Amino acid sequence: MWRYTLKRLIQGIITVWFIATATFLAMHAVPGDPMSGDRAVSAEIRKNLEAKYGLDKPLSQQYVIYLGNLARGDFGISFTQQNREVNDIIREHFPVSATLGILAIVFASLGGILWGALTALYRNKLPDIVIMFFVILGISVPSFVFAAVGQLALVKLNDLLGFSLLPVAGWGTVSHMLVPSLVLGLGTMAYLTRLMRSSMLEIINSDYLRTARAKGLPATRIFTRHQLRNAILPVVTVLGPSIAGITTGSFVVESVFAIPGLGRYFVQAVQQLDYTVIMGTTVFFGSFLVLMVIIVDLLYGFIDPRVRLA
Amino acid sequence: MTTVQPQDIAAGPPLLEVDDLRVEFDTYGGSVKAVRGVSFSVAAGKTLAIVGESGCGKSVTVQTLMGLTPMPPGRITSGRARLRGVDILGRTEIGGREIRGREIGMIFQDPMTSLNPTMTIGRQIAETLEVHRGWSRKRALDRAVELLDMARIPEAAQRANQYPFEFSGGMLQRAMIAVAIACEPAILIADEPTTALDVTIQAQVLDLLSDLQRDIGTAIILITHDLGVVARMADDVVVMYAGQVAEQGSVEDVFYRSAHPYMLGLRAAMPSNSSDRRHRLLPIEGSPPDLFSPPTGCAYAARCPHAMRICSTTDPGAFSLGGGHTARCWLHGDKAPRVPQLAYAGAAPGLKA
Numbered sequence: 001m002w003r004y005t006l007k008r009l010i011q012g013i014i015t016v017w018f019i020a021t022a023t024f025l026a027m028h029a030v031p032g033d034p035m036s037g038d039r040a041v042s043a044e045i046r047k048n049l050e051a052k053y054g055l056d057k058p059l060s061q062q063y064v065i066y067l068g069n070l071a072r073g074d075f076g077i078s079f080t081q082q083n084r085e086v087n088d089i090i091r092e093h094f095p096v097s098a099t100l101g102i103l104a105i106v107f108a109s110l111g112g113i114l115w116g117a118l119t120a121l122y123r124n125k126l127p128d129i130v131i132m133f134f135v136i137l138g139i140s141v142p143s144f145v146f147a148a149v150g151q152l153a154l155v156k157l158n159d160l161l162g163f164s165l166l167p168v169a170g171w172g173t174v175s176h177m178l179v180p181s182l183v184l185g186l187g188t189m190a191y192l193t194r195l196m197r198s199s200m201l202e203i204i205n206s207d208y209l210r211t212a213r214a215k216g217l218p219a220t221r222i223f224t225r226h227q228l229r230n231a232i233l234p235v236v237t238v239l240g241p242s243i244a245g246i247t248t249g250s251f252v253v254e255s256v257f258a259i260p261g262l263g264r265y266f267v268q269a270v271q272q273l274d275y276t277v278i279m280g281t282t283v284f285f286g287s288f289l290v291l292m293v294i295i296v297d298l299l300y301g302f303i304d305p306r307v308r309l310a
Numbered sequence: 311m312t313t314v315q316p317q318d319i320a321a322g323p324p325l326l327e328v329d330d331l332r333v334e335f336d337t338y339g340g341s342v343k344a345v346r347g348v349s350f351s352v353a354a355g356k357t358l359a360i361v362g363e364s365g366c367g368k369s370v371t372v373q374t375l376m377g378l379t380p381m382p383p384g385r386i387t388s389g390r391a392r393l394r395g396v397d398i399l400g401r402t403e404i405g406g407r408e409i410r411g412r413e414i415g416m417i418f419q420d421p422m423t424s425l426n427p428t429m430t431i432g433r434q435i436a437e438t439l440e441v442h443r444g445w446s447r448k449r450a451l452d453r454a455v456e457l458l459d460m461a462r463i464p465e466a467a468q469r470a471n472q473y474p475f476e477f478s479g480g481m482l483q484r485a486m487i488a489v490a491i492a493c494e495p496a497i498l499i500a501d502e503p504t505t506a507l508d509v510t511i512q513a514q515v516l517d518l519l520s521d522l523q524r525d526i527g528t529a530i531i532l533i534t535h536d537l538g539v540v541a542r543m544a545d546d547v548v549v550m551y552a553g554q555v556a557e558q559g560s561v562e563d564v565f566y567r568s569a570h571p572y573m574l575g576l577r578a579a580m581p582s583n584s585s586d587r588r589h590r591l592l593p594i595e596g597s598p599p600d601l602f603s604p605p606t607g608c609a610y611a612a613r614c615p616h617a618m619r620i621c622s623t624t625d626p627g628a629f630s631l632g633g634g635h636t637a638r639c640w641l642h643g644d645k646a647p648r649v650p651q652l653a654y655a656g657a658a659p660g661l662k663a
Contacts, residue, residue, distance in 0.1 A: 206423065207418060207420060207423040207424040208423065208424055208425055208426045208427070210378060210418065210424070211416075211418065211424045211425065211426075211486070211489070212426070213378055213410065214376055214378060214410055214411065214415075214416040214418075214490075215410065215411040215437065215438045215441070215489065216402075216408040216409070216410030216411030216412055216438070216441065216442060217411070217437065217438075217441055218441065221437075221441070225426075225429070225437070226426050226429070229428050230426070230427065230428055233428075303428065304427075304428055305427075305428060305473040305475070306427065306473065306475045
């Protein structure tokens with residue numbers, strides 16, 4: 001188990017290095033640099049930066065310096081925001097994005113497992129048909145539509161009630177988090193519902209469930225001990241990639257609900273070719289996702305004994 | 311024509327009596343008459359083998375007894391099954407004791423897929439004891455180790471903590487047997503228990519079943535299409551064809567005094583130890599009838615070399631040959647011509663094998 005964990009961590013570090021290198025090369029392949037363009041940077045900042053990052057040096061040398069800084073956990077200073085360290089930006093805004101993302105994932109996976117199990121139990125009956133209608137909706141409608149519709153619905157609801165039940169935008173309290181995380185998790189929840197439904201149905205006809213029935217176990221015990229746990233396996237498998245989907249989706253939801261998350265900085269930095277911020281946020285997001293996938297894989301081993309020895 | 315009472319087969323009241331069981335399945339194409347009036351009985355501590363080709367209704371019969379036939383699409387259209395005289399069809403318990411797992415244990419064809427992959431073997435055995443006997447987890451697990459030991463699994467204590475994927479096929483089938491006998495059921499149903507195993511393991515599993523039967527006194531209903539297994543294990547035999555009982559009786563009667571042309575056909579199709587190079591396996595020509603619309607007469611008539619005019623128009627019903635030996639065949643009628651290989655009521659044994 002420890003060997004496996006260590007192996008996965010080393011693989012993860014290699015992946016992050018690859019992400020860092022690819023981002024570095026892609027960024028420098030784009031014409032222009034943060035100091036050119038319509039927003040002129042003052043000569044003072046330009047001089048400082050050139051000294052620190054050696055932007056006049058050959059690319060290979062810049063790459064080595066960049067990797068060295070990265071290894072020390074120093075993402076550098078923003079090119080466009082004076083005296084703002086990338087580390088500060090991440091430290092300040094990542095917790096917001098992470099809270100939103102984690103809430104969305106919890107919501108999506110609990111909802112997916114619940115709805116999926118329900119649709120399988122009521123296969124081809126009314127609850128199944130109704131839920132599956134919403135599932136198709138959830139899969140096909142993009143998150144910015146849900147975000148806008150969700151926000152509009154909140155405005156109408158607050159109007160109707162005459163007081164503000166839930167805030168329409170912003171961040172700070174639990175009530176701020178509910179609707180955005182719901183909107184953010186909706187697509188994933190729909191996807192997980194479908195997955196859970198099909199894996200439940202597959203297991204209903206499995207030989208070991210027939211054995212469980214032949215053993216005379218009560219229906220509830222068969223459901224919890226034999227069916228649910230095995231049906232969750234495929235859902236857990238896709239949780240890793242789902243986290244990736246949710247974090248990238250969060251850029252849109254954050255801007256609609258005016259949430260001060262990391263996504264906004266990420267998009268802004270790309271537009272302004274703010275090298276250090278792009279690098280910092282990309283590498284940081286990349287490592288976060290890699291870590292999440294590793295955690296999900298370890299979790300999978302915990303649920304499915306067959307994976308533990310692998 | 312006489313109808314045979316199940317009681318004729320064994321002396322004293324039988325443990326399980328199945329009487330005129332009929333099961334249909336509703337499908338888009340119509341209803342499939344999978345089991346069409348099956349009657350048999352099982353005596354305590356004895357082995358009854360149900361043989362027949364794929365699709366003849368043998369598995370449906372026993373799964374219906376266990377309440378494992380999905381309904382719908384399945385439907386019991388008539389019949390009764392009594393365990394110690396109490397009706398069990400459509401019920402989950404009799405006299406406060408659950409039928410499944412406690413009165414009747416069951417093992418299945420494919421041991422590799424019949425156990426839960428995410429639960430240890432020990433827990434899967436213990437679970438039955440916890441549910442049916444209300445034992446604590448600890449006590450049930452201790453008993454599970456003993457049961458694994460009884461099922462001849464070496465190092466049972468360590469094995470109990472392992473998962474199905476760590477077991478071989480033969481070991482899994484033994485673990486399955488341990489699950490099924492955990493509550494010492496009155497009847498153990500084995501639905502083709504050795505079909506998925508290789509021949510040497512087959513023999514070990516069959517030996518284990520016979521030994522356990524002797525030790526805990528359970529009756530066994532053995533479903534198979536391997537006549538060799540029947541000859542080795544069974545006391546009584548039910549030969550099924552197209553959802554009906556073609557012939558039934560003691561293993562000696564059915565094998566050595568076969569009274570139904572289908573059984574003769576099966577015997578001719580069996581490999582033998584004969585060193586005679588001219589001994590050829592004779593297949594039964596044709597295929598079983600469509601059970602969406604079973605023939606009005608004898609189901610075997612279309613394939614039977616001795617078929618008469620009456621066979622395709624009227625169902626023969628079971629003819630008794632005495633001693634519980636019955637055959638569903640018009641050749642036992644008064645006006646039928648005598649077929650030399652066939653055994654008749656009161657007549658000398660037709661053929662020695």
